[in-house]
Amino acid sequence: MNWRIHWRRRVEGPLLSPRSFDLTVLTMLMVLAVHAPHLPVWLSLGLGSVLALRWWQRRRAPGKTPAWLKLPLIALLALAIVTTYGTVFGRAPGASLAVGLLVLKLLETETARDARVGIAFACFALMAALLFDQGLVATLGVALGLLPVLAALRSLEPAQTLVSLPRQLLPGLTLLAVSLPLTLFAFAVVPRLSTPLWGAPQDDQARTGLSSEMSPGDMTQLLVDDSPAMRVSFDTAPPPRGDLYFRAFVMWNYDGTSWRASPPYAKPEPVDATDRVSYAVTLLPNGQRVLPALGVPLGVPDGAVLRAGRVLARDKPVDDLLRYRLTSALHYRLGAAIGPERAPALELPSGLNPRTLALGREWRERLHGDTAAIVGAALALFHDGGFSYTLTPAPLGRDAMDDFLFSTREGFCEHYASAFTVLMRAAGVPARVVTGYQGGFWNRLGNYLLVRQSDAHAWSEVWMEGRGWVRVDPTAAVRPERVSLGAAAAGGGVRPWYQDAWLQNLRNRWDIVNRWWDKGVIGFDALRQRGLLTPFGVEQTDNQTLAWLLVAGSLLFGGAGLAWAMARRQRIDPALSALRRLERKLARAGVARRRGEGPQHYLRRAARALPGHREALRVLMEQYLQLRYAGDEPADESLRDFRRKVRDFRAARVVQ
Amino acid sequence: MRAWLARLQQWAERRLPALTRYRRAESLPIELHRRRIYIVPTGFGLGFGVLLLVMLVGALNYTNNAALLLTCLLGASSMTSMLLTFRALDGLSLASVRAGQAVAGQPLDLHLVFAATRARESIRVELTGQLQAFHLTTAGEAELVFQLPTSRRGWQPLPRMRVWSTWPLGMFRAWSWLHPEQSVLVWPQPEAKGPPPRLPESDAAERQLHHGEDLAALRNYRTGDPPRHVAWKASARHEGLLVKDFEQPRAHEEWRLDWRELGALDNEARIARLARWVGEAHAQRRRYGLWLPTLEIAADSGSDHYARCMSALALLP
Numbered sequence: 001m002n003w004r005i006h007w008r009r010r011v012e013g014p015l016l017s018p019r020s021f022d023l024t025v026l027t028m029l030m031v032l033a034v035h036a037p038h039l040p041v042w043l044s045l046g047l048g049s050v051l052a053l054r055w056w057q058r059r060r061a062p063g064k065t066p067a068w069l070k071l072p073l074i075a076l077l078a079l080a081i082v083t084t085y086g087t088v089f090g091r092a093p094g095a096s097l098a099v100g101l102l103v104l105k106l107l108e109t110e111t112a113r114d115a116r117v118g119i120a121f122a123c124f125a126l127m128a129a130l131l132f133d134q135g136l137v138a139t140l141g142v143a144l145g146l147l148p149v150l151a152a153l154r155s156l157e158p159a160q161t162l163v164s165l166p167r168q169l170l171p172g173l174t175l176l177a178v179s180l181p182l183t184l185f186a187f188a189v190v191p192r193l194s195t196p197l198w199g200a201p202q203d204d205q206a207r208t209g210l211s212s213e214m215s216p217g218d219m220t221q222l223l224v225d226d227s228p229a230m231r232v233s234f235d236t237a238p239p240p241r242g243d244l245y246f247r248a249f250v251m252w253n254y255d256g257t258s259w260r261a262s263p264p265y266a267k268p269e270p271v272d273a274t275d276r277v278s279y280a281v282t283l284l285p286n287g288q289r290v291l292p293a294l295g296v297p298l299g300v301p302d303g304a305v306l307r308a309g310r311v312l313a314r315d316k317p318v319d320d321l322l323r324y325r326l327t328s329a330l331h332y333r334l335g336a337a338i339g340p341e342r343a344p345a346l347e348l349p350s351g352l353n354p355r356t357l358a359l360g361r362e363w364r365e366r367l368h369g370d371t372a373a374i375v376g377a378a379l380a381l382f383h384d385g386g387f388s389y390t391l392t393p394a395p396l397g398r399d400a401m402d403d404f405l406f407s408t409r410e411g412f413c414e415h416y417a418s419a420f421t422v423l424m425r426a427a428g429v430p431a432r433v434v435t436g437y438q439g440g441f442w443n444r445l446g447n448y449l450l451v452r453q454s455d456a457h458a459w460s461e462v463w464m465e466g467r468g469w470v471r472v473d474p475t476a477a478v479r480p481e482r483v484s485l486g487a488a489a490a491g492g493g494v495r496p497w498y499q500d501a502w503l504q505n506l507r508n509r510w511d512i513v514n515r516w517w518d519k520g521v522i523g524f525d526a527l528r529q530r531g532l533l534t535p536f537g538v539e540q541t542d543n544q545t546l547a548w549l550l551v552a553g554s555l556l557f558g559g560a561g562l563a564w565a566m567a568r569r570q571r572i573d574p575a576l577s578a579l580r581r582l583e584r585k586l587a588r589a590g591v592a593r594r595r596g597e598g599p600q601h602y603l604r605r606a607a608r609a610l611p612g613h614r615e616a617l618r619v620l621m622e623q624y625l626q627l628r629y630a631g632d633e634p635a636d637e638s639l640r641d642f643r644r645k646v647r648d649f650r651a652a653r654v655v656q
Numbered sequence: 657m658r659a660w661l662a663r664l665q666q667w668a669e670r671r672l673p674a675l676t677r678y679r680r681a682e683s684l685p686i687e688l689h690r691r692r693i694y695i696v697p698t699g700f701g702l703g704f705g706v707l708l709l710v711m712l713v714g715a716l717n718y719t720n721n722a723a724l725l726l727t728c729l730l731g732a733s734s735m736t737s738m739l740l741t742f743r744a745l746d747g748l749s750l751a752s753v754r755a756g757q758a759v760a761g762q763p764l765d766l767h768l769v770f771a772a773t774r775a776r777e778s779i780r781v782e783l784t785g786q787l788q789a790f791h792l793t794t795a796g797e798a799e800l801v802f803q804l805p806t807s808r809r810g811w812q813p814l815p816r817m818r819v820w821s822t823w824p825l826g827m828f829r830a831w832s833w834l835h836p837e838q839s840v841l842v843w844p845q846p847e848a849k850g851p852p853p854r855l856p857e858s859d860a861a862e863r864q865l866h867h868g869e870d871l872a873a874l875r876n877y878r879t880g881d882p883p884r885h886v887a888w889k890a891s892a893r894h895e896g897l898l899v900k901d902f903e904q905p906r907a908h909e910e911w912r913l914d915w916r917e918l919g920a921l922d923n924e925a926r927i928a929r930l931a932r933w934v935g936e937a938h939a940q941r942r943r944y945g946l947w948l949p950t951l952e953i954a955a956d957s958g959s960d961h962y963a964r965c966m967s968a969l970a971l972l973p
Contacts, residue, residue, distance in 0.1 A: 116700050116826065120707050123730060127711050127723045134722030142726060150733070153825045157778035159789035160823075171824070175740075179732035186728040193716045320719055522721050558735065565739040566690050566746065 015062050015110055016156075022165065023152035024115050025055050027122050028103055030145035034129040034138070035099050040084055043096055047103045054106055065107035073104055091131055098125050112156045119152050136517040147172045182557040189533070189550045191543040192526045209286040210248050210456055214435055215258030216400060216415040220391055223412065225453040226507070228284055229437060230292060231515050233448040235278040239294070241439060242483055243330045245459065245471060246292040246451065248436040250309025252341075256349040257400060259418065259433045261311075268306040269335030269469065271296050276327050282518060283322045289314045292436050292451075294328040301326060308341065309432065309461075310334065321523045334461075334469040338430060345430035345463065353401040353422060360426020371464045374427045375472055378420055382477040385409065387416075389479035413475040413482070417458040420474040430463035434471070438483065446512040457482075575627045578643045582620065586610075589651035599624055613651060620645060681813065681837040685771070687749035688819070693832050695742055701827030704734065737825040744779060744821040745830045748772045751797060753814065755804075755840035757963060759931070763803035764840060766814070771797045777824070783817040809844035809927070809970045843966040846932035847925065853911055853933050874898045910955050911937050911944040927969050934969070938962040948972065 016024070028051055036044045050073070054065070077100040078088065085093035102125055105118045126145045130138065150172030154160075209222070209229065230246075251259035277294060291304055291312040300306050301324035304314045312326075338345075348357065367373040386409055393411040396403045401422045404415050417433050424431035438457035440449040459473040476483045530541040538545065583593050583602075591606040603621035607614045623642045697705065708731050715723035749771050756765030768781065776792040783802045790798040806812060820831035874890055877897035891898045913933050918926040930946070937944040938959070945955035946965045950972070953965055 112826075120700070120704050123704075124707060124711060127715070127726050130720055130723040130726060131718060134720055139722040139725070142722075143729065146726075146729070146733075150825065154823075156826055157823050158780065159791045160777040161775070161791055161793055175733050175736055175824075176729065179729060179736045182732035182735065183725070183728045186732060187721075187725050190712070190716070190724065190728070192719070196717045196719075197713065198717060521725060524721050525719070554735075561736065561739045562742075565743045 014112070016112060016115055018059070019162075019165070019168070020112070020115060020152060020155040021058055021109070022055075023148055023155050023168070024106065024109060024118060025051060026148040027119055027145070027152050028106055030148055031099060031102060031122050031125045031129075034126060034141050034145055035095060035132075038092060038132045039096055039099065043080065043084075043100065047100060050103055051106065062110060064110050070104065070107055073107070074101070077101070077104065095125075095128050095132070098128060115152065115156060119149055123149060134522055136514055139517075139521075143176070146176060150175060182554065185553050185557065186550060187524075188529065189546050189553060191546040191550075192529065194526070209288060209453060210290075210292075210435055210437075211288070212249055212261045212290075213258050214249075214251060214414055214418075214433060214458060216396065216404070216411060216418045217393065218258075219412070219414050219456055219458070222456045223391055223454050226504070227453055228450055228511060228514065229286070229453045229455065230284060230451045231282045231448050231511075231518070232294070232440070232451065233280050235280075238442060238449060239277060239330055243295065244439050244449070245434075245457075245473075246294055246437040247296070247309075247311065247434050248288075248290045248292040249434070250311050250461070251433040251435065252344045252347075254347070254349060254418075254422065254433075256352040256398075259421075268308055268310050271298065271310065271329060272333040272336070273298055273329030274331045275329060277330055278325070278327045280323065280325045282515070282523065283318055283324070284518070285319050285321060287317050287319060289317050291318075291322075291324060293326055295330045296328060296332050296334055298327045298329055309434070321518055323523055333467060335463065336466070336468045338463050342430050342463075345432055346425050346428065348422065348425050353399045355399075356401045356405055356419070356422055357426040359405070360423045360428075363423075364427040369428060371429050371462065374424065374429055375462060378423050379472070379474060379477040381405075382416060382420070382474050387411075387478050389475070389482065413458045416474040416478060417460050420472065421460045424460070424462050432461050432469075434459055434461055438473075441508040441511075443508065443512055443515075445509065446515055448512075448515065450508060450511050450515075574639060575624065575642065578646045579624055582646045582649060585646075585649055585651050599628075610651060613649075616645075616649060620649070681835045683837045684753060685749045685751045686834050686836060687747065688745050688832050690742075690746060693742060693745050693830050695738060695828050695830045698822055698827060698829045701734070701829075704827055708734070734825065734827050738828045740824050741821060741828040741830045744776060744823045745819065745832060747774070748776060748779065748819070750819075750834050750836065753836050753838050755838075757843065757966075758806055759843040759966075760806050760809045760845040762806065764806050764842065766802045766804045766840070768800045768802065768817075769797050770800070779819065779821045779823070781817060781819050784815055804840065806842040809842050811839040811971075812842050813839045841967055841970050843970045844924075844927045844931045846935050847928035850929050850932060852936075853913055854917065874900060909942070911942055912947070912955065913937075913944060914947040915949055916947065923972075927972055931966065931969050934962065934965045 029048075032039075032044060032047055032051065057065075077097070081088055081093050081096050081100070085096070087093055088097055098121075102118065102121055105114075105121070109115050109118055123146075126142050126149075129142055132138075147169045151168045154171065155168065249261045251261045253260040253262045273296075276298065279294060281292070283291065291301065291314060293310075293312050296310045297306070297312055300312065303316070304312045304324075307313045363374050363377050367377065388410045389412055390410045391412055393415065394408040396408065401419050404411060404419055405423075417435075421431045421433050435456070435458045437451045437455045438459075439455050440451035442449055457473075457475070459471060459475065461469045461471055463469050473483060526541070529546075533541055533549075538549065579599060586606050587593070589610060591602075591609045593602045597605075600621060603617050603624075607617040607621075610617065620642070623638065623645070627639060627642055708727060711723070711727040711730075715721075715727050751769045751771040754767040754769070756767070758764035766783070768783075770779070770781075770790065770792070772792050773795045775794050778789060778791060780787055780789045781800055781802075784805060786802055788800050788802065790800055792798050804812075804815075814836050816833050816835040818831055819834055820829055822829045874887055875898065877886065877899050881899045885900050887898045887900045911933065913930055915926060915930065918929060921929065934944065934946065938957075938961075941957060943955045943957045944961075944965075946953040946968065948968055951968050953961075953968060
């Protein structure tokens with residue numbers, strides 16, 4: 001009995017050429033590369049090595065990998081995914097499974113049919129990568145992945161000119177470029193679904209961003225994350241930098257460690273606005289239900305409601321790019337009268353932070369309850385009390401505010417806002433914490449304000465008699481640059497390398513391309529579709545109209561392509577065309593060229609039939625034969641002479 | 657299933673003249689143009705279309721515009737590839753057909769020359785179940801050799817052949833029929849065995865070796881030449897010795913193959929026997945002549961003569 005281990009299984013039919021196999025491997029490698037950012041590292045590495053091994057094995061000798069090696073690998077993949085994610089359903093485990101199976105499919109890819117199936121599935125896997133990130137760079141990467149796909153499909157055809165591997169990728173680029181007009185047209189008019197056919201994928205990725213909870217110290221992650229949070233374009237000139245406070249959450253409830261947004265009741269405070277700013281916000285997906293608004297919002301966008309603290313809340317989390325228009329007031333009186341929310345705005349956890357509470361009480365007694373003076377005393381404390389701004393503060397103990405105010409004295413916006421609010425409440429002033437964004441980068445080229453996650457900020461609002469809720473930013477007392485120059489300037493030397501000033505500047509300017517992409521492609525919805533088509537006289541953009549438009553446009557593009565494909569670019573031989581002309585003249589005179597009759601015979605016959613032109617026709621015949629057969633390339637001069645003679649030839653009708 | 661499909665095809669060819677416009681034979685060169693190139697998606701193309709549909713629905717469902725853009729790009733590329741598939745055949749022509757020589761029952765080499773004015777890739781030609789692919793790097797010609805099965809002697813019309821291509825992506829198949837008017841001549845099959853030809857009396861006289869008096873040429877002396885062959889008079893005017901070269905003895909006698917002498921046999925058996933004799937004579941490098949009811953071929957030898965005799969036999973009624 002033969003117990004030799006068979007590493008390869010023989011296959012029937014024509015095998016893939018080494019070039020086709022290389023291109024298929026390259027395709028899989030591209031799929032793996034575009035999925036690598038969200039695959040577990042061990043899976044990427046494992047699949048990469050399977051790919052490399054398989055490539056090496058096939059270079060040595062073609063053959064399928066036997067089942068005893070393949071099946072355990074599949075089982076291992078499924079097991080690893082289930083242990084990592086707990087399930088095989090959902091976006092991330094699904095993508096891992098798809099990419100893994102695709103790579104394992106390569107183990108048995110030996111014929112053109114196998115390769116075609118694998119390549120088609122690779123197209124699907126490439127598209128799946130866009131479910132994780134549809135930014136410009138990711139999309140370009142995926143589009144680049146189409147080059148090996150097209151090259152691999154081409155290489156499967158038999159009998160073709162052999163060129164080097166890089167040159168084999170080029171025709172795909174041409175094909176994509178030629179197809180771009182039809183692509184853009186189809187993209188613009190494909191009817192969009194009004195409601196999803198099945199549930200949208202659960203956003204199972206942890207996203208950094210503002211949260212509805214704030215405890216001093218937990219924003220550090222956010223402040224070094226410089227991915228864009230939103231882009232704001234103003235209808236008029238942008239407000240001064242000091243007014244760029246975007247409120248997202250208003251927090252009342254303090255339990256000694258963290259602040260929570262738990263509004264006592266859902267009635268927004270009235271506002272008396274003295275000015276109005278209109279602007280449009282493009283909010284990047286953040287998984288939250290609030291919409292940041294400048295100053296205090298006066299209106300409410302569709303699908304949102306106004307909550308206590310004039311917070312704009314939405315019933316669905318923001319999982320896709322969201323665009324909304326708003327009007328806000330920068331100078332206002334918010335909540336002139338305070339009602340039942342006074343009590344929660346003064347509430348403090350009992351038995352915690354005794355020294356802070358004592359300080360607050362002392363201020364109230366010393367300053368006789370003068371709110372403005374109490375606020376001034378607190379700001380003066382932060383300004384002159386030896387406080388410093390840092391993103392890496394020392395950890396705080398049980399009495400967090402006591403530790404911060406009296407021992408560590410270092411921290412960032414969260415610490416200052418939290419300590420300030422606790423002090424105010426202890427001094428009997430209604431106060432709350434507001435979180436949101438402050439500042440941003442004004443992109444002059446694109447005329448918009450880029451707000452990054454690192455622009456996240458926390459500040460306080462205190463209620464003053466006659467002035468309502470007034471914004472107080474205690475961080476500004478410690479580090480005014482935070483407000484005037486932005487988070488990067490305030491951070492000092494602890495910023496990561498990618499927030500280096502000039503690089504940051506470059507990234508800020510580059511953001512205009514991302515914005516264009518977000519606006520033009522990702523944010524292209526049914527509404528913008530209508531906006532695009534209306535100038536072309538398409539008033540109704542219901543699905544039926546769009547479908548007709550798609551069909552008609554595709555036919556138009558197809559027709560143009562067909563005209564190109566059918567165009568016969570024949571190079572007419574000048575001597576031959578001159579002879580044809582002579583033939584036409586002679587045919588009118590009654591001597592038509594017979595089928596299969598050579599020029600010499602024909603012109604001799606014509607000379608016999610037209611005795612008046614005998615000499616001219618003899619000369620023409622000799623000249624034509626000279627042109628045609630004497631040399632490889634007819635001399636220009638004799639060609640011109642022949643054509644002129646043909647032009648001047650006038651034949652009288654033959655006498656029957 | 658296969659038989660049913662064949663019947664369906666026959667029906668289609670009868671009922672759909674558009675498909676069968678070029679069923680009748682045409683004279684060479686045959687150039688393919690838009691009226692005679694048909695395109696259908698391949699199985700892979702259909703599968704890919706379904707995949708694109710799934711991707712489209714997925715992209716729309718998740719309102720993922722980047723994925724939608726990718727799907728549109730793939731779809732548009734597939735459509736463009738259809739035009740390229742059409743262009744792979746458009747303008748291609750079958751320039752000439754050259755037939756080899758074969759006796760009935762043996763395959764005949766058929767050389768097909770395809771020409772085009774620009775480069776072509778991956779074009780396949782199918783003729784009587786044989787499939788071959790070729791490409792043209794620039795404007796030029798490509799020659800394919802097929803083995804055409806033959807069954808009986810005489811003129812045999814060329815079968816219809818299919819030219820097709822799935823270039824560049826394998827999603828669409830463009831095809832067309834070529835049916836050249838040309839016929840190929842198939843030689844009769846020689847009988848397996850039979851008697852040798854009866855030789856005429858006159859041959860006996862010529863059977864003897866003759867190195868008689870016919871002086872053929874003078875050549876340089878070689879060691880071992882008999883001295884009586886030396887041409888002394890001629891050598892006197894020459895540097896070295898010259899030897900008279902006499903004509904070599906005739907190795908084989910001449911055969912006269914006559915149709916009338918085989919009266920006892922029927923038509924085809926006569927032809928088969930003559931074919932065998934012609935073949936044997938050719939193999940032995942004899943001189944032979946052929947008398948047929950319609951044609952008289954004088955004695956000669958060589959492959960041209962052989963071909964002439966065989967063709968004459970093939971064309972007998």
